[in-house]
Amino acid sequence: xxxxxxxxxxxxPISGAAVSHDDLVLEAADGNxxxxxxxxxxxxxxxGVVILPDVRGLYRFYEELALRFAERGISAIAFDxxxxxAGAEKRGEDFDYGPHREQTTPDGVQxxxxxxxxxxxxxxxxxxxxxxxxxxxxxxxxxxAAGHGLAGAVGFYGRPPLEDVARMAAPILALQGGADQAxxxxxxxxxxxxxxxxxxxxxxxxxxxxxxxxxxxxxxxFQADSDDAWRRTLDFIAAHG
Numbered sequence: 001x002x003x004x005x006x007x008x009x010x011x012x013p014i015s016g017a018a019v020s021h022d023d024l025v026l027e028a029a030d031g032n033x034x035x036x037x038x039x040x041x042x043x044x045x046x047x048g049v050v051i052l053p054d055v056r057g058l059y060r061f062y063e064e065l066a067l068r069f070a071e072r073g074i075s076a077i078a079f080d081x082x083x084x085x086a087g088a089e090k091r092g093e094d095f096d097y098g099p100h101r102e103q104t105t106p107d108g109v110q111x112x113x114x115x116x117x118x119x120x121x122x123x124x125x126x127x128x129x130x131x132x133x134x135x136x137x138x139x140x141x142x143x144x145a146a147g148h149g150l151a152g153a154v155g156f157y158g159r160p161p162l163e164d165v166a167r168m169a170a171p172i173l174a175l176q177g178g179a180d181q182a183x184x185x186x187x188x189x190x191x192x193x194x195x196x197x198x199x200x201x202x203x204x205x206x207x208x209x210x211x212x213x214x215x216x217x218x219x220x221x222f223q224a225d226s227d228d229a230w231r232r233t234l235d236f237i238a239a240h241g
Contacts, residue, residue, distance in 0.1 A: 034112055072234065138155065157212050
């Protein structure tokens, strides 16, 4: 799990921003029913993001993140990976995600992304992005190769899917920790080189000294890196939306 269950995005709420939000159960094309959380600005949004969580699935951190996007005029939906094995109900903090993670497949994740994308497009979103973290970061980049018609994909400290770079069909933003013990910087540099060789528009940013999961209000010593990563994410959406 990337974050503690009581962690929060290191982004200040915008006081007085008019947003709506809903707990949802969506259905993928294969019949899978899964939990999601949607947040939208009061004014119709032209850009939207599908948020892919870390390995624990949907919990408060990602619901808060969806709200932060909506406060900035971007519709957002965060979803849970484990509808097929754990159901669509809310889960407690003691949820043992490991056995469910082992049963998750790339096709299943992308099927759920497709359902989230359809939800946003039905509500007027034209430019669609994915934003993912850890396990979700990797699958966010993979979403550009899954036929969703994405405008771009952002991943925070995801494991680079080097074998799939040639299939990626949208701009990529990678925000990686230079002190991530699970993902060597050499892998980030190889991702950068592979994307360049494949002609995929991209930026791979490695934050020197930052660990895995640095994007967390509890990690106050990395607030400057978090601020920069958030700015880059919003700029990426604005540039490609």
